[in-house]
Amino acid sequence: MGKANTITIDNKPFAFEPSETILEVAQRNNIFIPTLCHLKGTTPTGACRVCVVEVKGARDLVPSCATPAASGMIVRSESPEVIKARRNIIQLMLASGNHNCAIRKFEPDDWTSFHLNVLKEDNYNELCPVWGDCRLQDLAYRYQVTTKSLPVSLANYPMERVNPFIIRDFSRCILCGRCVQACREIQVNNAIDFGYRGAKAKIVAGADVALKDSDCVFCGECVQVCPVGALVPKETFKHKKRFEKTDKVRTTCSYCGVGCQMDLIVQDNKIVEVKGAEDAEPNHGSLCVKGRYGYDFVSSPERLTTPLIRKNGKLEESSWDEALQLVAERFIEIKTKYGSDLMGVLTSARVTNEENYIAQKFTRAVLKTNNIDHCARL
Amino acid sequence: MTNTIADIETADVILVTGSNTTENHPVLSTFIKRAALKGKTIILVDPRKIKLTEHAKKWLRPNPGTDIAWINGLMNVIIQENLHNKEFINNRTEGFEQILDTIKKYTPAYVEDITGIPADDIIETARLFAKAGTASICYCMGITQHTCGTDNVKSLANLSMLCGHLGKPGGGVNPLRGQNNVQGACDMGGLPNVFTAYQKVDDPAFIRKYETAWNISGLSPKPGLAVTEMIHKAEKGDFKSLYIIGENPLISDPDLNHAEKGFNNLEFLVVQDIFLTETAQIADVVFPSFCFAEKEGTFSNTERRVQRVRKAVEAPGFAREDWKITCEIATRMGIKMHYDSAEEIFEEIRKITPSYAGITWGRIDKGGIHWPCPTVDHPGTPILHTTQFTRGKGLFHVIDHQPPAEVTDADYPYVLTTGRVLYHYHTGSMTMKSDGLNQMSPECFVEISPNDAAKLDIGDGEMVNVFSRRGKIKAKLAVSSKAVDGTIFIPFHFAKAAANRLTNSKIDPVAKIPEFKVCAITIKKAA
Incomplete structure (x- = not known):
């Protein structure tokens, strides 16, 4: 490997592919460079500049997400100058809106007292909904940036909560544009874009209308990629108990045949959020409105909880033993009286392979007929 | 795919x-x-x-x-x-x-x-x-x-x-493929003419193979009936019992007025589901089962990728897993079917299903594998037919245009085509439990072109009656530039205005699929 395709980062040489950016080479080699606006698979915008690095011979710091690696390039990922620049950027972002996560004196192990102190100090009833799960907060903590000396901007625009799925809190938006990239280049729905200029800048849907009146189809890709608390899933906000344990279970979506991989976030035996699995085929983190927000049915009070038997024309609750025995006896009776071929089973395109296998085995081996089908055609 | x-x-x-x-x-x-x-x-x-x-x-x-x-x-x-x-x-x-x-x-x-x-x-x-x-x-x-x-x-x-x-x-x-595991249901032999992996039920060699694997005798060599045929027979009293797992044909079947008659004619109907669907409501016995988030197993997606399904929450009340219910019925009918886990079932599937033979739950723990995957060291087959087709050479078929079973006429001058909308899924038994999805798509609609609406002199949002030779529904007119003149679209999700009261149950002779995409209808302003 010659020098021709080698870049030096923090005094170590790394080989790179012709189209790779500095950021990509660094990430592939586990060198930390912070990012906010960068969104994998989309055109780099270089909007936030938090990923700046020092390149020997360059006049200014360069955004690593938008700068191609070049042969002989010598990069310092975290020089004093880089750190200073990043602290400035982070501080301006914190001051640009309602970021009451207060990176102040606190014991990180003692979240409860910290939580209470924040509430008291900021005089806010509503702590940021993504506290503890926020890229900006993480960076502020890492680089020890506070907003103490700066005046904090007031919200320019009111919160939008008129749709059933997504809360848009413009006061916490840092205008990184990840949501716009996700909407335009990943889902290609083109529902949102940057609107207005300067201090009035805002992410707008259509001609600055509510999401529900725009081309938005509520796939939630923007929510998944929002690095701060500007886009929040409404149901999660309502039901998830903050700072309490959650479990994450990887599974396959149960709606259409695409088979999106998703993580179910579970608390107290209830799904409180669904996230697209970013590290998995075929969907790489994308979901649709049904997969992401259509999980209410799982814990619906209308779920069937006990066997039912029709008695005197009405379905009445029964024990498993009674219901199973009745079904077995009636099937034997009908099989004896009319023969196997007047009996049938409809298995399901909804249940698992294992359950389908058992259903056809039952039909063929027990009922002794091939009258089994499902709604493949419907 | x-x-x-x-x-x-x-x-x-x-x-x-x-x-x-x-x-x-x-x-x-x-x-x-x-x-x-x-x-x-x-x-x-x-x-x-x-x-x-x-x-x-x-x-x-x-x-x-x-x-x-x-x-x-x-x-x-x-x-x-x-x-x-x-x-x-x-x-x-x-x-x-x-x-x-x-x-x-x-x-x-x-x-x-x-x-x-x-x-x-x-x-x-x-x-x-x-x-x-x-x-x-x-x-x-x-x-x-x-x-x-x-x-x-x-x-x-x-x-x-x-x-x-x-x-x-x-x-x-x-x-x-339209449903999460429609590929898998077919692969697993949930069809009247094939065992798993499309091994024909009327082939003596496969019958022997399954009789040996299942340790039984007397498997029927006669291909069975498709769902549409079962219902036709039931209507005439020539079909006696149905055991329905996780399906709601009383919304999804064509020509519902006839289908209902068929279902009501059955001597015994068992429905196993997570909700009291329209079909469950007329059953003799209803079994409560688990939904996808409550169980372990696999689904096969539209690209033949076999993927894991995992338990995240406990099922409500006394509900049981589908396979456990079916096994218990079998055992009580005198043929013992017992497994300790869904994975044990998958292991049995692998043994008699060549296209799944190389797939194990261990191998798909981190990501699915595309069948055919004949051996445990085979990487799976993302693209089919790279060197030859299943039958060897690809066969060109001589095919001529043929008109739909029902065409428009003076009495029924519009073509009806049915389908789904983004916010609902199939018969809505799951999506209609979500306030958010219901808010986005609250009710049935009759999508019509601006020209046709003008000719009928009916405005957007007005209630109309839609008639076919088989039935009638009442729903809101939605004047839309999506529609082409002469063709009406109605989603089939909604029980209150079930589009399948109108559809034709005429089927394709080979695939037995009904002609949901074309039938003749007429529209009148509702009084």
Whole structure:
């Protein structure tokens, strides 16, 4: 490997592919460079500049997400100058809106007292909904940036909560544009874009209308990629108990045949959020409105909880033993009286392979007929 | 699908037909839309002005039920202009000479007469498709839900073979499957004519194989009935019992008024589901079962990828897993079926299912594997037919246009086509439990073109009665630029105005699929 395709980062040489950016080479080699606006698979915008690095011979710091690696390039990922620049950027972002996560004196192990102190100090009833799960907060903590000396901007625009799925809190938006990239280049729905200029800048849907009146189809890709608390899933906000344990279970979506991989976030035996699995085929983190927000049915009070038997024309609750025995006896009776071929089973395109296998085995081996089908055609 | 979902994005040309992809397979549609964004050519063939038209370079709008004609028309131009792939045809296919006579008839002018697609568009589209380095065909129920559904699919296969767009990345004939595990239900032998992996039930060798594996005797060598046939028989009193697992045919079956009669005629109906669906409500016994988030298992997606399903929460009340309920019934009927886990069932499946033999739960823990996967060291098969077709050589089929089973007339002057909307799923038993989804799509609607609405003198949002020869429903009129003159779209999700009261239960003779995409209706303002 010659020098021709080698870049030096923090005094170590790394080989790179012709189209790779500095950021990509660094990430592939586990060198930390912070990012906010960068969104994998989309055109780099270089909007936030938090990923700046020092390149020997360059006049200014360069955004690593938008700068191609070049042969002989010598990069310092975290020089004093880089750190200073990043602290400035982070501080301006914190001051640009309602970021009451207060990176102040606190014991990180003692979240409860910290939580209470924040509430008291900021005089806010509503702590940021993504506290503890926020890229900006993480960076502020890492680089020890506070907003103490700066005046904090007031919200320019009111919160939008008129749709059933997504809360848009413009006061916490840092205008990184990840949501716009996700909407335009990943889902290609083109529902949102940057609107207005300067201090009035805002992410707008259509001609600055509510999401529900725009081309938005509520796939939630923007929510998944929002690095701060500007886009929040409404149901999660309502039901998830903050700072309490959650479990994450990887599974396959149960709606259409695409088979999106998703993580179910579970608390107290209830799904409180669904996230697209970013590290998995075929969907790489994308979901649709049904997969992401259509999980209410799982814990619906209308779920069937006990066997039912029709008695005197009405379905009445029964024990498993009674219901199973009745079904077995009636099937034997009908099989004896009319023969196997007047009996049938409809298995399901909804249940698992294992359950389908058992259903056809039952039909063929027990009922002794091939009258089994499902709604493949419907 | 012959190819993978990711593969679609790499095609130079993507022909999408009979698929409202952005509403029915939203995530898959992102691959098509991204391809368009990168400058790839999308050809869309669909009567409705669906969202994907905004991303398509070419949009052909055929009269409903005329797919064979436009496909043959494309083939006519391709052969006429000598754009067909002779090497592929010679090496990989047979029967090409036999189709030439039939194809000759489908000149662009003749096809325009049948389909309403301008002859020039047929010519241009044919050139785009044939000249593409790689071209993928994606289709869905708009192609299959016809009395000529099987022939529609064979026609698409003809077209793809003609240009050699099969068996390679970025190509293929790709059916988009509508339900999470419809692929798996078929793979597992949930069909009347095959065991797992499509091993025929009337083949003595397979009967012996299954009798040995299951340690029983007397398997029936007679192929069974499709659901539509069972219901027809039940209507006449010639079918006695049904055990329905996780399906709601009283909304999803065609010609519901007749279907209801069939179900009510059964002597014994058992329904196993997570909700008291319309079908469960008329059952003699109802078993409560688990939903996907409560159990372990596998689903096979539309690209034949076998993926894990995992338990996240406990099921409510006394509900039980579907397979446990079925096994318990079997055991009480004197044939013991016992497994300790779903994985144990999968191990049994592997032993008698060649295409799944190499897949284990361990292997798919981190990501799924595409069948066929014959051995545990086989990586799976993302793309089918790369060196040969299942039967060896790909066979061209001679196929002629055939009109739908029911055509419009003076009494029923509109064509009805049914389908889904983004915010609901099938019969709505799951999605209609979500306030948010209900808010976005609260009720049934009758989508009509502005011209037709003006002719009827009925406004947007007014209630109308819709009649077919089989039934009547009442719903709101939705005047929409999506609709083409003469064709009405109604989603079939809604029990209160079930579109399937109107649909025709005439089926394709091979696939037994009903003709949901074409029947004749009339519309009147509701009093």
